[in-house]
Amino acid sequence: MKIITLVRGTIRELAAKATLYVLAGISTLILIAALLAVGANSTPDGMTITFFGNQASPPVTNETLEDLAGKLEAGFASGLFLGIVVFGVFGTAGVIPDALEKGTVDLYLSKPIARWQLLLGKYLGSVSVIFLNIIYFIGGLWIIVGLKVGVWNGRFLLSALLLTYVFASLYSVVTFFGVLSRNMAIAIIAGILYLILVAGPLDSRQTGLYLISESGIYRGILDGLFYTFPQIPAMQSGAMHIIAGERAEAAPYIQSFLSSGCILALSAWILRRRDF
Amino acid sequence: MFAIEAEGLSKVYRNGIFRRQEVAALTDFSIQVAPGQIFSLLGPNGAGKTTFIKMLLSLASPTSGTASILGQKLPDVRVREKVGYLPENHRYPGYLTGDQVLRYFGELGGAPRAAIRGRVDVLLGLVGLAQWRTMKVKKYSKGMLQRLGLAQALMNEPEILFLDEPTDGVDPVGRKEIREILKDLKQRGKTIFLNSHLLSEVELVSDRVAVLDRGRLLKVGTVDEMTAAGQAYVIGINGTLPDAVVVAARAFVMGLALQGENITAECRTTAELNRVIDLLRANNVEITSVTRQRNTLEESFISLIAKEARQ
Numbered sequence: 342m343k344i345i346t347l348v349r350g351t352i353r354e355l356a357a358k359a360t361l362y363v364l365a366g367i368s369t370l371i372l373i374a375a376l377l378a379v380g381a382n383s384t385p386d387g388m389t390i391t392f393f394g395n396q397a398s399p400p401v402t403n404e405t406l407e408d409l410a411g412k413l414e415a416g417f418a419s420g421l422f423l424g425i426v427v428f429g430v431f432g433t434a435g436v437i438p439d440a441l442e443k444g445t446v447d448l449y450l451s452k453p454i455a456r457w458q459l460l461l462g463k464y465l466g467s468v469s470v471i472f473l474n475i476i477y478f479i480g481g482l483w484i485i486v487g488l489k490v491g492v493w494n495g496r497f498l499l500s501a502l503l504l505t506y507v508f509a510s511l512y513s514v515v516t517f518f519g520v521l522s523r524n525m526a527i528a529i530i531a532g533i534l535y536l537i538l539v540a541g542p543l544d545s546r547q548t549g550l551y552l553i554s555e556s557g558i559y560r561g562i563l564d565g566l567f568y569t570f571p572q573i574p575a576m577q578s579g580a581m582h583i584i585a586g587e588r589a590e591a592a593p594y595i596q597s598f599l600s601s602g603c604i605l606a607l608s609a610w611i612l613r614r615r616d617f
Numbered sequence: 618m619f620a621i622e623a624e625g626l627s628k629v630y631r632n633g634i635f636r637r638q639e640v641a642a643l644t645d646f647s648i649q650v651a652p653g654q655i656f657s658l659l660g661p662n663g664a665g666k667t668t669f670i671k672m673l674l675s676l677a678s679p680t681s682g683t684a685s686i687l688g689q690k691l692p693d694v695r696v697r698e699k700v701g702y703l704p705e706n707h708r709y710p711g712y713l714t715g716d717q718v719l720r721y722f723g724e725l726g727g728a729p730r731a732a733i734r735g736r737v738d739v740l741l742g743l744v745g746l747a748q749w750r751t752m753k754v755k756k757y758s759k760g761m762l763q764r765l766g767l768a769q770a771l772m773n774e775p776e777i778l779f780l781d782e783p784t785d786g787v788d789p790v791g792r793k794e795i796r797e798i799l800k801d802l803k804q805r806g807k808t809i810f811l812n813s814h815l816l817s818e819v820e821l822v823s824d825r826v827a828v829l830d831r832g833r834l835l836k837v838g839t840v841d842e843m844t845a846a847g848q849a850y851v852i853g854i855n856g857t858l859p860d861a862v863v864v865a866a867r868a869f870v871m872g873l874a875l876q877g878e879n880i881t882a883e884c885r886t887t888a889e890l891n892r893v894i895d896l897l898r899a900n901n902v903e904i905t906s907v908t909r910q911r912n913t914l915e916e917s918f919i920s921l922i923a924k925e926a927r928q
Contacts, residue, residue: 444707448769451674451700452722452725453695
């Protein structure tokens, strides 16, 4: 119950910030553009996708049209993910440090709330706001593509959950550094650097970091790290495959769930030991 | 059962990069606060007053010692359902209105949802913020924020109220109103634990007072005990005092001074005081009053701190 109150409070807190309105604004602009641009034409040779009235694909069968629409949606979702990383992390990274600031944390912790509940409530509140942003964009685009192309791709709707899940995994890292440093800037930088310098290189280690050394120990360490941290790029790529109607592995999602859980538990443990 | 009990409570903060620099914020602090009292903790800045409250509320963990609230040994999350806290430098979410702040922290404090609406109305009226309830708190003055803080601390109808500098930034009229609220709460059986620099106010409302300095407890007692100035008595008389009586009295008391129609007699015992009275009456001096001379709480506090500094 108190966690729900904290979640609602965090949603309200983020609603008062401008950053996430920028993300929602960009989503709206893209949706308007999609509404104006995307369409489908029926020709004697089959269906074609149009872009601003111009034919953007050769005439295809209805089944192929579904594949094309899926790829189009995957492209949009990929762009959305970038927006979430930039605006989502920037917009929400301050939630934990703000809650732990002197004068605020005293108010929270003088209530009958365990510290892990405070952390979880704030974490889930931030993730909920990002989910609302994602569902707005994905849902809007799903309706537009459905109405204008005639393809109602349920997998695209499912991707809203997957992308939220990817963000939640990344946000566990941001939360950890937020607890550790109580500083929004450090939490943002750590989250982005994790993505660029840790998650990305580890994901593509077989074509990158492996080339530095052939040592089994070295590669074992890399593999160990890969399976220790949330696998953001693998999950994002998996989501795109699912939208496009292709197979995706469940392993990165399961491993990231465990990994993010451990990172959050570690954050709660650090928070529990802290004096305010 | 005591409302608050601490036994040998100590807190050492470790600072620096390698946490090697130790700062003793509280040392072997033991105290007992009975239910229904207004208890004030006094001390200069850095004396350890806020640290003590923070340990009771589990915002900081003790290095050693134990504490309990309403008989429940700390740390205990559930005990905080019975506690209200107004921190010294509170920061409320600026995007919320006064009304929303109370609802939010009321829910977090465990107040029943059905009761929150009514309680918000009552408390906003009590602290004089009813007309500002829909204004965002970022526009509130310092005094208004203190009033809101007090209302927030009362949202879950606590049995114990911890107030850290509750009248900070509040105007004299507001301070009086807050004092009245505290007295009313006391009458309703609430225990109030007060940290304040405003000693004149503490003196007006407190039942018992403790003085802390550099983390050590110097003295605990009632306000009367704290402000008593030794065994000096002021005896009011009508008319003038014959010189012979003055000489006779000075022969057995520690000191005797005359100021208008007041005699200040420094006696070692009450027997000596009675001897002075007998002497006055035997010489037909009309006595109008006998009162024990007192210092203000501020004078007593400064004297105690100065004495500690000399040692």
